[in-house]
Amino acid sequence: MKADDEIRRVAMLGAGLMGSLIALVYARAGCEVAIYDIDEGALEQAMARAKQALDQLREGGLDAPEDSGALARIAGKQSLEEAVAGAQIVVEAVVEDVATKVDLYKKVEALCAPAVLITSNTSGLQPSVLSRRMAHPERFMVTHFWSPPHLIPLVEVVPGPKTSRTALDIVFALLKRAGHRPVLVRREVAGFIGNRLQYALLREALALVQSGVATVEEVDDVVTSSFGRRLATVGPIMTADLGGLHTFAAISRQLFPDLTSGTRPLQLLTERVEQNQLGPSTGQGFYPWPPQRLSAAIAERDGVLLDFLRRERHKR
DSSP states (O other): OOTOOOOOOOEEEOHHHHHHHHHHHHHHOOOOEEEEEEEEEEEHHHHHHHHHHHHHHHHHTTOOGGGGGGGGGGGEEEEEHHTTTOOSSEEEEEOOOHHHHHHHHHHHHHHSOOTEEEEEEOSOHHHHHHHHOOOOOGGGGEEEEEETTTTEEEEEEETTTOOOOHHHHHHHHHHHTOOOOOEEOOOOTTTTHHHHHHHHHHHHHHHHHHHHHSSSHHHHHHHHHHHHHHHHTSSSHHHHHHHHHHHHHHHHHHHHHSOOSSSSOOOOHHHHHHHOOOOOOOOOOOOSSOOOHHHHHHHHHHHHHHHHHHHHHHOO
């Protein structure tokens, strides 16, 4: 493909939560999307999930003229060969396992011409590892969407050491056409940008609870009622600028030596996992998750995300 080529046909490998909603993102951008999964039930659930997300956008006043035909542009396929036929880009969103992904790419490459791009929605695996056995690694990169992808515009784009500039340009153009905000991760790093920041905060949050400084609820309340609100519009580095770098440097000298710096998951977290308290899927995590609480939490989260999207639309 050439840098000025416009992608119109997408193959989406994986019909889970992320796969189904990424498929909707591309369908809303006018692409014909084939979702691949060997499980017919998973494909049916994917279509239902896409419809629900589209309804949510419409009810939130965020529908677009192209949305009227978006669902019709998505088709489920139980055959990998049928799914990738005619595709200009193949988007992978299967289980986070290197061997599974590498094996899938081998099958895809056997079915697709060298010009067809291949991307992965992995949340942290390195593109150099994922593309190590590819015949054409120059066409491969990571495009890490955040959940829920129809409500969060950021996509971390992570090229491998052999990814071509042309491939990057084409993917950036596609993501922008889909209304998303691609950010280039300029060198490989575990967890990319977002997850490194997110997990640094989680480690300190759990350490505060484990050491008896605060409860789970109190830590979450501090974040959501203070700097968490500010971070939604002013990032951590701009926050330091606005607060005065001399002040942040002085606090850093005092505080950094006392922050937790362990290299293993905290006992507080591993104990919950060992007790099968995994969150909503088991009904209990750090919080109890009866159905009413789960639906209310998701509704509140999505409502805030919809508000941000509406504000951004009004700025254009």
